Amino acid sequence: MPYALLAKLSQNLEETMDIRDLDIRDFLPILDQLEMARRMTPEDCSKGLAMIAQSLEKTLGLTSVFPLFEPFDPRTMEAIGRQQCEDLPANFVLLVSQTGYQKNGQIIRYPKVLVSC
Numbered sequence: 001m002p003y004a005l006l007a008k009l010s011q012n013l014e015e016t017m018d019i020r021d022l023d024i025r026d027f028l029p030i031l032d033q034l035e036m037a038r039r040m041t042p043e044d045c046s047k048g049l050a051m052i053a054q055s056l057e058k059t060l061g062l063t064s065v066f067p068l069f070e071p072f073d074p075r076t077m078e079a080i081g082r083q084q085c086e087d088l089p090a091n092f093v094l095l096v097s098q099t100g101y102q103k104n105g106q107i108i109r110y111p112k113v114l115v116s117c
Helices: 002-016 024-039 042-060
Strands: 063-065 078-083 093-098 100-103 106-109 112-116
Touching: 024 042
Parallel strands: 078 112
Antiparallel strands: 063 100, 093 112, 100 106
């Protein structure tokens, strides 16, 4: 699984930025973490992957946007659907299907969310 994640990540990086602008040495700790995650038990793997994601965000200078249970804002979120929910008022985020990202205060990708109605 970590190798598939790395391949997808690599493809996405190539599509969104020129890798030559980055110092490849900044990515070596992330590769080390992927190798450690590959050796982990399934229970520990989730924690390892979260650590890798945080390292990658830091290396790329990104801030994740995960607005779970926050009021829906169509200016900063992309709604993928609406669903009835008794536990939340209308127009709150029930589910984040894809994390959004910001860099230097600018939205790079909007989070994709399911909204309560």
